[in-house]
Amino acid sequence: MISARARASSDTLALIKSKGFLSCGVNTGLPGFSAPDTNNNWTGMDVDFCRALAAAVLGDTTRVKYKPLTAKERFTALQSGEIDILSRNTTWTQIRDTSLGLNFAGVNYYDGQGFMVKKSLRVKSAKELDGAVFCMQAGTTTELNLADYARLNKFTYKSITFETNEQVREGFETGRCDVLTTDQSGLYSHITKLSDPDSAMVLPEMMSKEPLGPVVRQGDDAWFNVVRWTLHALINAEELGVTSENIEQMKSSSNPAISRLLGTTGDMGAKLGLDNSWAFHAIKQVGNYGEIFERNVGRLSPLKIRRGLNALWNRGGIMFAPPIR
Amino acid sequence: MSATENGWQPAPDLPPPSSSVGIIGWIRQNLFSSPLNIFLTVVGLYIIYKAGVPILDWVFWSADFSGEDQSACTSGGACWVFVGQRLSFFIYGFYPESEYWRINVLFVLLAVLIIPQMIPAFPHKKWLGWFFLVGFPIVSYVLLLGGSFSLPHVETEKWGGLMLTLVISFVGIVFALPLGTLLALGRRSDMPVIRAICVGFIELWRGVPLISVLFMASVMLPLFLSEGAHFNKLLRALIGIVMFQSAYMAEVVRGGLQAIPKGQYEAAAALGLGYWRSMGLVILPQALKLVIPGIVNTFIALFKDTTLVLIIGLLDILASVQAAITDPAWSAVAAEGYVFTAVAFWIFCFGMSRYSQGLERRLDTGHKKR
Incomplete structure (x- = not known):
C-alpha cells in the first residue's frame, strides 16, 4: 500500500501521462459539486472538471482517481503531491493564493453567501431583514461575513448556530429563525430538502464573494497552463455554441475560433504539451461549461440554480474566458 | 426412619394460588404491589404509549419500503x-460492482469462522481461531486489494x-x-x-x-x-x-x-x-x-x-x-x-x-x- 511517487514533482503533466491517471481531490459530499450518485459514482461540477481534464490529457474521462478530502486536509494533500489537482469548491482568496504554495487556475463557479427566507415573510430584499433571527452553521466564515454585512448595512440581528447542516435546516423549518444563511449554492440544496420546497425563496443579495475554482501546486507552470486552459476551453465552447452533441458537425465549421478550439487548425494543444484534439475530447465526453452547469446544478438538476453570475459575460453574467488563439 | 415406613404420607403440596405465579403473579408482585408502584406503572405505560407508538408508526406502519425513488415515499413515515x-x-x-463478490466472500468467511466459536462442542476450534487471527487477515488483504491472482487492483x-x-x-x-x-x-x-x-x-x-x-x-x-x-x-x-x-x-x-x-x-x-x-x-x-x-x-x-x-x-x-x-x-x-x-x-x-x-x-x- 506504500507507493513511491515523485512528490511535488515539477513536471506533473509528464507524471500523469506516465502513470496513466489523474489524482483529483474532491469534496466528501456536496450536492451538485461532488457527491456519490445512485450508482456509487462521483458526480458534480467539480468532478466533471476533473473528468474534462482527464479527457484533455489522457483522452479518457474514466482515468481519474478521486480522493475525497475534508476541508482541513485539502491543501496538505495538494502540497504533498497526493493529488494532482484540487477541485473541491475552494474559495480563491489572497492568503490562500500567496501563502500556501498553491495557484488558483481560474473560477468555475461564482458563489457568495446568500439568504433564504420563508415566502410568508414577504421580504423581497436583504435590506429589510433588520431585527431578524438568522440560522447558520457554527465555526464557518458565515458568522463573520454576516457580522460584517450587518455592521455595514446598520441592521441588528440575532443568530442561532447549529453544528450540522441538517440541524440548520431543521431550525429554519420549525420556525426558530426567519432567515437561513450560507453559500447560495448550499441554499438551493437546502430548499430541495424542505418539506414544502415552494415555501422558501433565496434573496437576490450576496454578502460575500466566494469564487470557487481548481487549484494546483505552485512552481509547475506547464501543468498550471493545462488546467487553466482546459477550464477556458470549456467556457469558450459554450460561447461558440459547441456542445457535446453538435461537436462532430462543428469540426467542419468555418468559424476559425471553433477550428482552433477543436484542433482542426493550428497547434493549440501542442503548445500545452497535449494532443491537438485536447479540447475536442474534453467537450465531447463531458460537455461545455453550460452543459456541465445545467446538468449538475442548473435546470436539469434537482437544485435548479439559475445561472446568475455564472452566465456568460455576453448573457448577463461574468463568466469570461480569454480567447484560444 | 422415613415417613413411608411409618405408613403416613404427607398430602401433596397444593399448587400456589394462580394469582401469585406465572405472568399474572409476576405482574402483581413487580408492577402493582403498592399504590406508588401502581402509579409508576401507569405513568410508565403512558410514556411508552406516547413515545413508542409514534416511533413504531414512523418506523413500520406508515413507512414506505418498496419503490425506486423519492416519489415512492408518500405516506409520511420513514422512507426506507x-x-x-x-x-x-x-x-x-x-x-466496483463487478468485484462485490470479493467482499461477499469475506462476509461469508467471517460468519463461517465466527459461528463455530459460539458452539461449545464444535471440533478444531483452536485451529479455526488461529486461522481467524492469522489466515483471515491475509486472505482479506489479498481479496480486497487485488492486484494478484489475476484479481483487478x-x-x-x-x-x-x-x-x-x-x-x-x-x-x-x-x-x-x-x-x-x-x-x-x-x-x-x-x-x-x-x-x-x-x-x-x-x-x-x-x-x-x-x-x-x-x-x-x-x-x-x-x-x-x-x-x-x-x-x-x-x-x-x-x-x-x-x-x-x-x-x-x-x-x-x-x-x-x-x-x-x-x-x-x-x-x-x-x-x-x-x-x-x-x-x-x-x-x-x-x-x-x-x-x-x-x-x-x-x-x-x-x-x-x-x-x-x-x-x-x-x-x-x-x-x-x-x-x-x-x-x-x-x-x-x-x-x-x-x-x-x-x-x-x-x-x-x-x-x-x-x-x-x-x-x-x-x-x-x-x-x-x-
Missing part, C-alpha cells in the same frame, strides 16, 4: 426506500461503507491485542530500558485524543515524510488507530496481570519455566481470562471510534450515509440514514458483547466471586 436504494453504497462504498480510495468500518476495526482488534499484551508485559518488566520505553509509549498515546492522532496521520505526516515516500491514507489511519488502541489494551491487560497472585509466578518459576513460557503458559491465560470484559469493552469502543475516520475523508459507513443524505434527489432522509447506521452499529456491538459473555462462562473455572 432511500436506504434500500443506497444500500450497496452503505455496504461497499465505491468498490482496487485502490483503497474506493473502499468505503460498512466494509471499510469492518476493515478498520478488524485490523485494530487483531493488532491491538498482541501489541497491547506485549506492552503490558514490558511495563511490568524488570529491565529499566524496556519498562521506560513501554511506559513512554503507553502514556504518549493515551495522552492524546484519537481525533488528533488521525489528524496528524492525515495532515501532518505527509509533510514530514521525505520526498518520494508516499503513504496510503488508509494505512496511515490504520497505524494511528493500532498504536492508540494498543496503549489502551496494554492497561487493560496490565490490570489482569496485577490480579494474578504472586504464588502463580513463583509456582511457574519453581517448575523451571523461563520468562516467556511462564508468561505464555501460566500467567497470561489466567490474566487475559480475568479481563475479558475489559478487552471486549475496548473492542466495542474501538469499533465505534472508527467513525472518527470520517474527519480525514475516509468514507466509512457513517460518512457514506452522510454523503448520501445530501443527495438533492431525495427530500429530508437524514433520520432514516442515521437510524440505519445506528442499527448496524448496534448489531455488531451487541454481537461482540454477547460473544464475550459466552466466552466468560465457558472459561469460568470457579475463581469468580458470586
Whole structure:
C-alpha cells in the first residue's frame, strides 16, 4: 500500500501521462459539486472538471482517481503531491493564493453567501431583514461575513448556530429563525430538502464573494497552463455554441475560433504539451461549461440554480474566458 | 426412619394460588404491589404509549419500503426506500460492482469462522481461531486489494461503507491485542530500558485524543515524510488507530496481570519455566481470562471510534450515509440514514458483547466471586 511517487514533482503533466491517471481531490459530499450518485459514482461540477481534464490529457474521462478530502486536509494533500489537482469548491482568496504554495487556475463557479427566507415573510430584499433571527452553521466564515454585512448595512440581528447542516435546516423549518444563511449554492440544496420546497425563496443579495475554482501546486507552470486552459476551453465552447452533441458537425465549421478550439487548425494543444484534439475530447465526453452547469446544478438538476453570475459575460453574467488563439 | 415406613404420607403440596405465579403473579408482585408502584406503572405505560407508538408508526406502519425513488415515499413515515436504494453504497462504498463478490466472500468467511466459536462442542476450534487471527487477515488483504491472482487492483480510495468500518476495526482488534499484551508485559518488566520505553509509549498515546492522532496521520505526516515516500491514507489511519488502541489494551491487560497472585509466578518459576513460557503458559491465560470484559469493552469502543475516520475523508459507513443524505434527489432522509447506521452499529456491538459473555462462562473455572 506504500507507493513511491515523485512528490511535488515539477513536471506533473509528464507524471500523469506516465502513470496513466489523474489524482483529483474532491469534496466528501456536496450536492451538485461532488457527491456519490445512485450508482456509487462521483458526480458534480467539480468532478466533471476533473473528468474534462482527464479527457484533455489522457483522452479518457474514466482515468481519474478521486480522493475525497475534508476541508482541513485539502491543501496538505495538494502540497504533498497526493493529488494532482484540487477541485473541491475552494474559495480563491489572497492568503490562500500567496501563502500556501498553491495557484488558483481560474473560477468555475461564482458563489457568495446568500439568504433564504420563508415566502410568508414577504421580504423581497436583504435590506429589510433588520431585527431578524438568522440560522447558520457554527465555526464557518458565515458568522463573520454576516457580522460584517450587518455592521455595514446598520441592521441588528440575532443568530442561532447549529453544528450540522441538517440541524440548520431543521431550525429554519420549525420556525426558530426567519432567515437561513450560507453559500447560495448550499441554499438551493437546502430548499430541495424542505418539506414544502415552494415555501422558501433565496434573496437576490450576496454578502460575500466566494469564487470557487481548481487549484494546483505552485512552481509547475506547464501543468498550471493545462488546467487553466482546459477550464477556458470549456467556457469558450459554450460561447461558440459547441456542445457535446453538435461537436462532430462543428469540426467542419468555418468559424476559425471553433477550428482552433477543436484542433482542426493550428497547434493549440501542442503548445500545452497535449494532443491537438485536447479540447475536442474534453467537450465531447463531458460537455461545455453550460452543459456541465445545467446538468449538475442548473435546470436539469434537482437544485435548479439559475445561472446568475455564472452566465456568460455576453448573457448577463461574468463568466469570461480569454480567447484560444 | 422415613415417613413411608411409618405408613403416613404427607398430602401433596397444593399448587400456589394462580394469582401469585406465572405472568399474572409476576405482574402483581413487580408492577402493582403498592399504590406508588401502581402509579409508576401507569405513568410508565403512558410514556411508552406516547413515545413508542409514534416511533413504531414512523418506523413500520406508515413507512414506505418498496419503490425506486423519492416519489415512492408518500405516506409520511420513514422512507426506507432511500436506504434500500443506497444500500450497496452503505455496504461497499465505491468498490466496483463487478468485484462485490470479493467482499461477499469475506462476509461469508467471517460468519463461517465466527459461528463455530459460539458452539461449545464444535471440533478444531483452536485451529479455526488461529486461522481467524492469522489466515483471515491475509486472505482479506489479498481479496480486497487485488492486484494478484489475476484479481483487478482496487485502490483503497474506493473502499468505503460498512466494509471499510469492518476493515478498520478488524485490523485494530487483531493488532491491538498482541501489541497491547506485549506492552503490558514490558511495563511490568524488570529491565529499566524496556519498562521506560513501554511506559513512554503507553502514556504518549493515551495522552492524546484519537481525533488528533488521525489528524496528524492525515495532515501532518505527509509533510514530514521525505520526498518520494508516499503513504496510503488508509494505512496511515490504520497505524494511528493500532498504536492508540494498543496503549489502551496494554492497561487493560496490565490490570489482569496485577490480579494474578504472586504464588502463580513463583509456582511457574519453581517448575523451571523461563520468562516467556511462564508468561505464555501460566500467567497470561489466567490474566487475559480475568479481563475479558475489559478487552471486549475496548473492542466495542474501538469499533465505534472508527467513525472518527470520517474527519480525514475516509468514507466509512457513517460518512457514506452522510454523503448520501445530501443527495438533492431525495427530500429530508437524514433520520432514516442515521437510524440505519445506528442499527448496524448496534448489531455488531451487541454481537461482540454477547460473544464475550459466552466466552466468560465457558472459561469460568470457579475463581469468580458470586
